[in-house]
Amino acid sequence: MMIREMSKKTIWSFVILIVLVIFSAASIDYSGLSTFSLNMGLDVLRGLSQPDWSFLYDGSGEDLISLLILTIGIACLGTMIATVLAIPLTLLSAANLWKAHPWVTKVGKFVCNILRAFPELVFAIIFVRVVGPGPFAGVMAIGVHQIGMLGKLFTEEMEAMDERLTEEMEAVGANFWQTIFFVRVPYLMPIYSSLALNHFEIAVRSAATLGLVGAGGIGAPLIFAIQTRSWSKVSIILIGVVVTVFILDQITGIIRKKLR
Numbered sequence: 001m002m003i004r005e006m007s008k009k010t011i012w013s014f015v016i017l018i019v020l021v022i023f024s025a026a027s028i029d030y031s032g033l034s035t036f037s038l039n040m041g042l043d044v045l046r047g048l049s050q051p052d053w054s055f056l057y058d059g060s061g062e063d064l065i066s067l068l069i070l071t072i073g074i075a076c077l078g079t080m081i082a083t084v085l086a087i088p089l090t091l092l093s094a095a096n097l098w099k100a101h102p103w104v105t106k107v108g109k110f111v112c113n114i115l116r117a118f119p120e121l122v123f124a125i126i127f128v129r130v131v132g133p134g135p136f137a138g139v140m141a142i143g144v145h146q147i148g149m150l151g152k153l154f155t156e157e158m159e160a161m162d163e164r165l166t167e168e169m170e171a172v173g174a175n176f177w178q179t180i181f182f183v184r185v186p187y188l189m190p191i192y193s194s195l196a197l198n199h200f201e202i203a204v205r206s207a208a209t210l211g212l213v214g215a216g217g218i219g220a221p222l223i224f225a226i227q228t229r230s231w232s233k234v235s236i237i238l239i240g241v242v243v244t245v246f247i248l249d250q251i252t253g254i255i256r257k258k259l260r
Contacts, residue, residue, distance in 0.1 A: 047231020075203035078142030115148025135216030
């Protein structure tokens, strides 16, 4: 009987999936394919296969290495700001800290949901208008978005921790702040550090695209190269981004293992 019910659910799930795929395929506008030609595709592939190595480094500050370092700096500073500001937001959002006042946690989680509801690109467009184009707008965009993301993750870890540790401290007379600084923070800090490192990797990839709207980093020359069809320059930029993300992934992976 259970097998029949499971098979029916599987069939219905498969049917719904097929319907969604068909609906998605039918709702897409394919008129752009009329401008595509085989020669155009081959030209793009030919250009991408011949990276412009002269853009790698020329000492001007506008070369690939310099802009990648700037991109990493934007991601690092934005993540650091978010990590610091996400902690007080976590103290407001964690339900196990406000059992007597559940409305406080609802306010904290509502703020987290608002901050993480919009991608960094939207925040970047806003901050470019507010503070002007440049790296600072990118830092603010990543920082604001990551506050919501890290605040949510930090809150979930805070709520999932073993409450017996704090109960033992309270039994010997510890107050709220003593349990925070002497139990919760030491227990959660390795987990929070690992989450922050993981989001730093994500921020690097995000920072690489924020330059598309004038928020600094490698995105600006990338969009210019695409618009001018300089595929060899696009190729070297993409190679640089891939190598940078790979190296950072290896480094942060080693650090995360040390934190466990």
